[in-house]
Amino acid sequence: MLFRLEGTVGSTLRVASCLALATVFFAHALGPRAAAAASIISIGTGPATAPRAATSASDLSGDGSTVVGVLAHNLPTDDCSPSERSGFVWTEARGMTLIDAPEGFRLDPTSVSYDGRVVVGNLTGHETSPDEAFRWTESGGLESLGTGAAYGVSADGAYVFGSISTSSPYYYDIPVDVNTDPHAPPVPVDQRLIATEVFSASADLSAFTGSAAFSPFDGPTVFRLEPGSTQSPLPILPAGYDEWISYGTRISADGSTIVGPINGPPYSREDNRTEAFVWREGEPLLPLGYVGIDLSDHPESWARDVSGDGSVVVGYSYTADDVSAFVWTEETGMQSLEVLLTQAGVDLGDWELHDIAGISDDGRTLVATGLDGVAFRSFLVVIPEPGTGLLLSLGLSFMAHHGRRSRNPSFGTC
Numbered sequence: 001m002l003f004r005l006e007g008t009v010g011s012t013l014r015v016a017s018c019l020a021l022a023t024v025f026f027a028h029a030l031g032p033r034a035a036a037a038a039s040i041i042s043i044g045t046g047p048a049t050a051p052r053a054a055t056s057a058s059d060l061s062g063d064g065s066t067v068v069g070v071l072a073h074n075l076p077t078d079d080c081s082p083s084e085r086s087g088f089v090w091t092e093a094r095g096m097t098l099i100d101a102p103e104g105f106r107l108d109p110t111s112v113s114y115d116g117r118v119v120v121g122n123l124t125g126h127e128t129s130p131d132e133a134f135r136w137t138e139s140g141g142l143e144s145l146g147t148g149a150a151y152g153v154s155a156d157g158a159y160v161f162g163s164i165s166t167s168s169p170y171y172y173d174i175p176v177d178v179n180t181d182p183h184a185p186p187v188p189v190d191q192r193l194i195a196t197e198v199f200s201a202s203a204d205l206s207a208f209t210g211s212a213a214f215s216p217f218d219g220p221t222v223f224r225l226e227p228g229s230t231q232s233p234l235p236i237l238p239a240g241y242d243e244w245i246s247y248g249t250r251i252s253a254d255g256s257t258i259v260g261p262i263n264g265p266p267y268s269r270e271d272n273r274t275e276a277f278v279w280r281e282g283e284p285l286l287p288l289g290y291v292g293i294d295l296s297d298h299p300e301s302w303a304r305d306v307s308g309d310g311s312v313v314v315g316y317s318y319t320a321d322d323v324s325a326f327v328w329t330e331e332t333g334m335q336s337l338e339v340l341l342t343q344a345g346v347d348l349g350d351w352e353l354h355d356i357a358g359i360s361d362d363g364r365t366l367v368a369t370g371l372d373g374v375a376f377r378s379f380l381v382v383i384p385e386p387g388t389g390l391l392l393s394l395g396l397s398f399m400a401h402h403g404r405r406s407r408n409p410s411f412g413t414c
Contacts, residue, residue: 305359
């Protein structure tokens with residue numbers, strides 16, 4: 001489902017902070033696409049100064065300028081107690097701006113527009129407070145969009161994608177009669193759809209993706225919707241993946257490539273695993289595998305984002321023997337970001353990199369999250385334009401501790 005929002009977007013952020021910047025030799029970061037040097041930029045913890053303050057990035061703007069995510073002001077030592085937390089918006093020039101949740105809610109940003117000016121996400125309520133979607137701009141602040149969930153936002157910030165249960169005129173069930181509904185966004189109709197969630201759209205709104213059921217007996221299936229078509233192309237599953245369910249969580253800006261996770265049949269106990277995939281129209285869905293090799297304990301890999309031309313995919317991989325942030329290209333396959341940095345001469349100490357939440361449209365900026373032995377922290381990896389030459393390593397002073405935790409950052413929840 002999706003809904004439209006009108007009006008001007010906010011101005012730029014005003015909060016500044018100091019940043020830790022380290023330049024490193026990075027010859028193989030994205031295979032043949034990468035330049036020979038890159039910058040590692042810590043996003044810090046903003047106003048939170050406690051030793052166990054933590055950040056977990058959830059998305060990166062298409063232009064690579066803005067990170068959104070969650071700041072835990074001070075994680076409890078038992079990892080089971082609630083922690084004070086805020087949403088955040090970060091840019092290198094202006095530092096971290098906090099987005100605080102209303103009373104009775106927990107706030108989780110999920111997506112940001114191409115230029116970083118519009119942030120969307122979810123407000124998780126308690127038993128007496130239903131979950132709500134939200135939109136945030138610097139000028140307009142936090143705006144509740146009613147009961148539901150927001151998963152993505154269009155490049156220009158005008159449309160929010162998700163699932164909803166409200167009568168607000170900004171929300172739309174699919175299928176929708178785009179010819180008679182005065183508020184309807186430019187979404188095509190596939191009358192086979194009986195339930196759907198829209199997660200992402202191409203930059204020009206020519207293609208949409210998400211998950212949908214096409215009969216009462218189907219599990220969720222990734223789909224691709226295009227204007228002027230009433231038949232959504234569906235993926236061809238490779239051998240051994242029959243009856244798996246899939247979710248199209250991101251589509252590339254040019255509309256060519258959809259990524260997400262594919263899950264083993266829910267009734268299967270022997271093959272209960274989740275695997276990242278890439279899908280291009282006219283080609284079979286391509287599972288990407290895992291970084292680790294021990295698949296004995298419900299392995300999970302998840303494609304979190306994709307570059308604008310569909311050539312670089314990022315996410316995380318969890319197996320019994322490994323937890324890794326990964327980068328995938330057709331030329332190199334799935335590679336651990338941690339291994340790539342180490343091979344490039346970066347001394348990570350005991351840091352462990354668990355997730356890449358986003359990649360810029362040009363494929364040159366990644367936002368990753370790792371564990372330093374005390375808490376999760378997020379940072380950017382910025383690959384300069386070709387021809388900048390080799391730069392000497394200045395070290396990564398903010399990567400200094402050790403420890404391994406669960407596959408995803410967890411801020412005080414059991």
